[in-house]
Amino acid sequence: MSVNDDTTSSMLKRLADDPMLVLNKMASENGSLDLGLGFPNFPPPHHITQALSDAATGNNFTLHHYTSPYGHPRLVNVLAKLYSKFLSTTLDPTDHVLITIGAFQGLSSICQSLIYPGDEVILLEPFYAAYKTMLEMRGAVPVYVPLRPYKDGGEQSSANWVFNTAELQKAVTSKTKAIFLNTPMNPLGKVFDKKELREISDLCVKHNLLCVADEVYERLIYGGKQHTRIASFPNMWQRTISLGSAGKSFSVTGWKVGWCVGPKHLIQVLQNYHFSAIRTSPTPTQEALAVAFEKEMHVMNTPESYFQTISKELELKRNRLCQYLNKAGFNAITPDGGCYIIADISNILAHAVGKDKISEEALDYRFAKWAVTEKKLCVMPLSIFYSEAHRYMSEKYVRICFLKTDETLEKAKEILDEWKQS
Ligand code: PMP
Numbered sequence: 001m002s003v004n005d006d007t008t009s010s011m012l013k014r015l016a017d018d019p020m021l022v023l024n025k026m027a028s029e030n031g032s033l034d035l036g037l038g039f040p041n042f043p044p045p046h047h048i049t050q051a052l053s054d055a056a057t058g059n060n061f062t063l064h065h066y067t068s069p070y071g072h073p074r075l076v077n078v079l080a081k082l083y084s085k086f087l088s089t090t091l092d093p094t095d096h097v098l099i100t101i102g103a104f105q106g107l108s109s110i111c112q113s114l115i116y117p118g119d120e121v122i123l124l125e126p127f128y129a130a131y132k133t134m135l136e137m138r139g140a141v142p143v144y145v146p147l148r149p150y151k152d153g154g155e156q157s158s159a160n161w162v163f164n165t166a167e168l169q170k171a172v173t174s175k176t177k178a179i180f181l182n183t184p185m186n187p188l189g190k191v192f193d194k195k196e197l198r199e200i201s202d203l204c205v206k207h208n209l210l211c212v213a214d215e216v217y218e219r220l221i222y223g224g225k226q227h228t229r230i231a232s233f234p235n236m237w238q239r240t241i242s243l244g245s246a247g248k249s250f251s252v253t254g255w256k257v258g259w260c261v262g263p264k265h266l267i268q269v270l271q272n273y274h275f276s277a278i279r280t281s282p283t284p285t286q287e288a289l290a291v292a293f294e295k296e297m298h299v300m301n302t303p304e305s306y307f308q309t310i311s312k313e314l315e316l317k318r319n320r321l322c323q324y325l326n327k328a329g330f331n332a333i334t335p336d337g338g339c340y341i342i343a344d345i346s347n348i349l350a351h352a353v354g355k356d357k358i359s360e361e362a363l364d365y366r367f368a369k370w371a372v373t374e375k376k377l378c379v380m381p382l383s384i385f386y387s388e389a390h391r392y393m394s395e396k397y398v399r400i401c402f403l404k405t406d407e408t409l410e411k412a413k414e415i416l417d418e419w420k421q422s
Pocket of ligand 1: 038101102104105128186216244253258
C-alpha cells in the first residue's frame, strides 16, 4: 500500500489546511487582533504562579522527578475529595481519577482505548472540532445531531439552541457506542439544563451508551446559570467519564493539566492505555494545581474563590463584547458559559464577501479571511464546528473569544466602530 492510499495519512495531510491553522497564520503574519483562539491574554492569579514557583524552588526535589503514572498523589487526592462532594458519593483517588496532559489528551485517550473502529459516536453540533478528528483517526464514525435556535431574530441566547428529541433518538443504532456531551459548550456557550440532560441520560441508560462529559468550561458560567453534572443522574455514574481542565479553570492553558473522573471499570482502561502511551504527566504543575485546588476547597462559594472571581470578570467581558458586536451590525448570541460568542453576520456578510458561493469554500470562512485581511480582526468561522452535511446551518455565523484583557476588547471596539462607519 502506498502512503497516499492510506486513509489516515491523507486525512492528516488534509488537516494542514485546517481553517483554524490558516487563519491563525494569516493573523500572526499581518498583526491582526486575535479573538480567534480560546486562551487568556492575561496572567493567572498570583497564588497559583507562586505555588508553581514553590514547587520548582522548594526543598522537595522529588517534585522534579516522575510522579505516579496515573496522577500526582496530592492532586488526585484533592480531586477525589472535590468530585465526591459534587457527585455526593465517595471517590477513590487511585481508582476513579486519571490526570492527563490537558483534557485534550484525556479525550484522545478515550477515543483510542474505549472507542473501537466502526463504533458510532453521537456529536451534538456545533461540536468541539477535535472530537471529529480524533474519532475519524480511530476509524470510528461520528453521527451528528444539530442544535437549532428555536426563535429567529431579536435578542439571542445560547439557551435558545436546542436539539430535537426525536432526531437524537433516531441517531442511535445498534453500532452506537457513545455520546460526547460538552457543557458548557464550545463554541456555542450553551449550558445544558436539567431537562435536556435528563433526556440525554435516559438515552444513554436505555441503549447502554458511554457518556463522555467534557466539562472543561465548568467554572466559566454566567447570569446565575448552574452547571449540572450528567454523572450525577440516576444510573449515569457507571457509564460517564467527566473531563476537566486546569487550563480553563485557573487560566493556565499552557500548563496542560487535565483529568478524567469516572467508575473504576472505565478509568482502569484509560489508566492502562495511559501507562503505555503517555506514562506520566509532568509533576511540578500537578503539585501547584493540587495547592490551588486545596485553597479553592477552603474558600469555595466565597468572594476569595478564584472560580467566583473569574466568572464575574468574564461575565462583564462577555456583556461588553456582545454590545460592541451588536453596535457594529453583528447579532451576538449571548453565551451562558464558556469563553466564546457566536455572532450572526447575516447583516454584514454580503457587504464583506458578497452573497453568492463562488467556490466550495464556506461563506463564513471567506468572511473570516476577509476580516483578517481587511479589518485585521481574527475570528473563527462556525462551519469548522459542523459536519459537511450540516455546514449550511453554520455559514452565517462566526465565533469570537472574549477571554481577553479589557485593553484587547477596547481595541476590538475601535476596529468594530471603524467597520460600522465604513
Ligand atoms: N474540550 C474543549 C471543549 C475545549 O474547548 C478544549 C480546549 N480548547 C479542550 C477540551 C482541551 O482542553 P486542554 O487545554 O485542557 O487540553
